Amino acid sequence: MLGFEDDPQLIDLLPVERQQRLLQLLQALVTQPLSLHEHYRDDAEPVEFNLETLAWLHCPQQPQVQQAAARLLEFVLFYVGKYRLAANLHHDTTEASFAELQRQHAALQASEARYRELSAQLQARVDEQVQVIEQAQQQLYETARLRSIGQLAAGVAHEINNPIGFIASNLRVADDYLDELSAKLPADPACALLLKDFKDLLGESLSGTQRIAAIVTDLKTFSNIDQADFVPCDLNALIGTTCHLLQAESSQALHIELRLSEMPHLAGYPAKISQVFYNVLDNAVKALAGAGTIRVTSRLGGDGALEVIVEDNGCGIPAADLSRLFEPFFTTRPVGSGTGLGLSVARDTMTAHQGEILVHSRLGTGTRVTLRFLCH
Amino acid sequence: MADYLAHERKLTLKVVYYGPALSGKTTNLMQLHTLLRPQRKGELMVLETRDDRTLFFDVLPIGLRSENGLDLRLKLYTVPGQVQHDSTRKAVLSRADGVIFVADSQAAQQDNNANAFDNLADNLQKLGMDIEQLPLVVQFNKRDVPGAVDEDGLQARWRDTPWAPLCMASAISGQGVVESFRLLLERLYPALDREYQLADGEGIDAATFVRQLSMAEEGD
Numbered sequence: 001m002l003g004f005e006d007d008p009q010l011i012d013l014l015p016v017e018r019q020q021r022l023l024q025l026l027q028a029l030v031t032q033p034l035s036l037h038e039h040y041r042d043d044a045e046p047v048e049f050n051l052e053t054l055a056w057l058h059c060p061q062q063p064q065v066q067q068a069a070a071r072l073l074e075f076v077l078f079y080v081g082k083y084r085l086a087a088n089l090h091h092d093t094t095e096a097s098f099a100e101l102q103r104q105h106a107a108l109q110a111s112e113a114r115y116r117e118l119s120a121q122l123q124a125r126v127d128e129q130v131q132v133i134e135q136a137q138q139q140l141y142e143t144a145r146l147r148s149i150g151q152l153a154a155g156v157a158h159e160i161n162n163p164i165g166f167i168a169s170n171l172r173v174a175d176d177y178l179d180e181l182s183a184k185l186p187a188d189p190a191c192a193l194l195l196k197d198f199k200d201l202l203g204e205s206l207s208g209t210q211r212i213a214a215i216v217t218d219l220k221t222f223s224n225i226d227q228a229d230f231v232p233c234d235l236n237a238l239i240g241t242t243c244h245l246l247q248a249e250s251s252q253a254l255h256i257e258l259r260l261s262e263m264p265h266l267a268g269y270p271a272k273i274s275q276v277f278y279n280v281l282d283n284a285v286k287a288l289a290g291a292g293t294i295r296v297t298s299r300l301g302g303d304g305a306l307e308v309i310v311e312d313n314g315c316g317i318p319a320a321d322l323s324r325l326f327e328p329f330f331t332t333r334p335v336g337s338g339t340g341l342g343l344s345v346a347r348d349t350m351t352a353h354q355g356e357i358l359v360h361s362r363l364g365t366g367t368r369v370t371l372r373f374l375c376h
Numbered sequence: 377m378a379d380y381l382a383h384e385r386k387l388t389l390k391v392v393y394y395g396p397a398l399s400g401k402t403t404n405l406m407q408l409h410t411l412l413r414p415q416r417k418g419e420l421m422v423l424e425t426r427d428d429r430t431l432f433f434d435v436l437p438i439g440l441r442s443e444n445g446l447d448l449r450l451k452l453y454t455v456p457g458q459v460q461h462d463s464t465r466k467a468v469l470s471r472a473d474g475v476i477f478v479a480d481s482q483a484a485q486q487d488n489n490a491n492a493f494d495n496l497a498d499n500l501q502k503l504g505m506d507i508e509q510l511p512l513v514v515q516f517n518k519r520d521v522p523g524a525v526d527e528d529g530l531q532a533r534w535r536d537t538p539w540a541p542l543c544m545a546s547a548i549s550g551q552g553v554v555e556s557f558r559l560l561l562e563r564l565y566p567a568l569d570r571e572y573q574l575a576d577g578e579g580i581d582a583a584t585f586v587r588q589l590s591m592a593e594e595g596d
Contacts, residue, residue: 004467005390005435005451005453007388048418050418050419050421050435050437050451051416051418051437051438051439051449078419078421081421082421082423085421085423085432085435086423086431086432089432089433089464089467089468090432092467093463093464093466093467096463096466096467097463100463
């Protein structure tokens with residue numbers, strides 16, 4: 001492409017038809033035939049533009065008019081060239097300015113896009129932080145609530161432990177006294193009936209105190225009053241003893257299927273882990289209500305976690321209750337038959353062993369509880 | 377950047393008159409057109425607007441032919457001095473072989489001189505040229521104006537630059553115009569000689585180069 005300062009050819013300044021028109025006018029003036037030649041002719045007059053010879057003007061009949069005609073042609077070409085140069089420069093600078101403008105525009109757009117992206121990133125981080133804060137607040141609230149419940153439970157357990165102790169002890173002594181007293185009383189039927197009733201009353205009271213003592217023990221576990229050091233625990237052995245205990249307590253035969261695999265020992269509190277197994281299995285027994293099977297599986301998980309899975313094909317848990325399972329004192333059982341602490345205690349114990357407890361259940365089909373000990 | 381067409385034996389050079397608005401660039405060119413009698417001289421083409429301000433550029437082609445047939449041409453351009461015509465200035469300055477910076481000697485114009493000189497350096501850099509390497513003559517024009525800044529002070533101020541000594545001119549009366557042009561030709565020659573072997577190949581030594589291109593009417 002021609003730059004504005006490149007020397008133009010004749011054709012760049014005047015198109016062929018204009019050249020011919022000009023030549024016709026010149027011919028009319030000089031009344032002689034004229035011709036323009038692209039190449040040097042000895043007998044022709046050069047036509048110059050800015051030192052550049054553009055053509056040779058030839059007048060065969062009257063060479064003396066050649067010079068004046070050539071100067072006239074140069075005069076015309078000078079003004080045509082002037083316009084051409086200005087127009088070319090204008091075109092060049094306009095293009096350069098436009099290219100510069102486009103470059104700046106592109107740079108501006110890129111920068112705008114960068115800022116938009118940055119703004120989106122910042123917004124995402126703000127949202128993330130807000131979520132973290134909200135979560136932390138929720139946890140803090142939960143922890144504070146649990147701690148206050150734990151403190152209450154610890155206080156109640158401590159206060160009840162002593163009086164229940166001497167009540168139980170006194171009841172046992174009273175029972176002994178009743179035996180001694182019955183030997184000294186006359187053996188008439190009315191007296192015997194009274195004594196038997198008295199003995200039953202004492203027996204019921206004693207079993208009541210035992211139940212209170214058991215609740216107190218649960219409360220103590222729940223509030224983490226007893227802390228001992230971690231010792232190596234054989235989870236399979238703990239499962240075995242817990243099953244025996246349950247079997248012994250139960251009034252009817254339990255169908256417990258054990259599928260235990262070899263597992264490494266776990267560092268932990270054996271009493272508390274047993275308590276977890278007991279609480280979970282006890283729930284399974286109650287869900288079966290005498291009919292059905294419990295399956296206990298122990299295995300080494302893929303990620304190195306020790307897993308104990310307790311499954312039953314009992315009544316299942318209503319969906320509405322699933323979210324409240326681990327809430328302290330939440331129970332669906334009749335008053336007196338559960339404290340509502342079983343699963344909260346289990347979850348706290350699992351947390352203390354860097355583990356987790358997962359509950360899957362379908363109403364009418366059964367429940368699966370997975371205990372995962374992540375650290376061993 | 378000189379333009380050499382080997383098949384035509386044609387070497388075209390470009391000299392640009394640069395400077396602040398109304399410092400007399402076009403006047404310099406008009407005076408050269410009047411005063412110079414170089415071997416070849418074309419028409420002065422002036423593209424001014426209605427109020428005589430340069431809108432695009434002015435151009436004066438001059439030339440010489442060496443005995444070996446080298447067709448050497450020098451195109452002298454002016455740029456528009458007004459600040460707003462910067463893209464035109466840049467386009468005209470592109471590929472220049474030498475620059476004559478025409479400064480205004482009036483005391484009030486010194487800031488404009490400095491701005492225009494910065495603009496020159498800036499545009500040269502954008503065009504990939506180095507102002508320190510480019511043949512450049514600084515002319516302080518309008519010496520005839522009352523209250524023109526003191527010449528000794530100007531020479532002292534520019535002494536440590538590559539462009540000393542400065543040329544003093546009064547272009548309106550033709551004074552110093554040819555001298556400035558000759559000084560530029562002298563500064564332009566060495567680089568051209570290095571690249572095109574003007575002395576050895578074409579028989580054009582520095583003195584011939586300057587004389588042939590800047591022969592003046594008085595015949596000096």
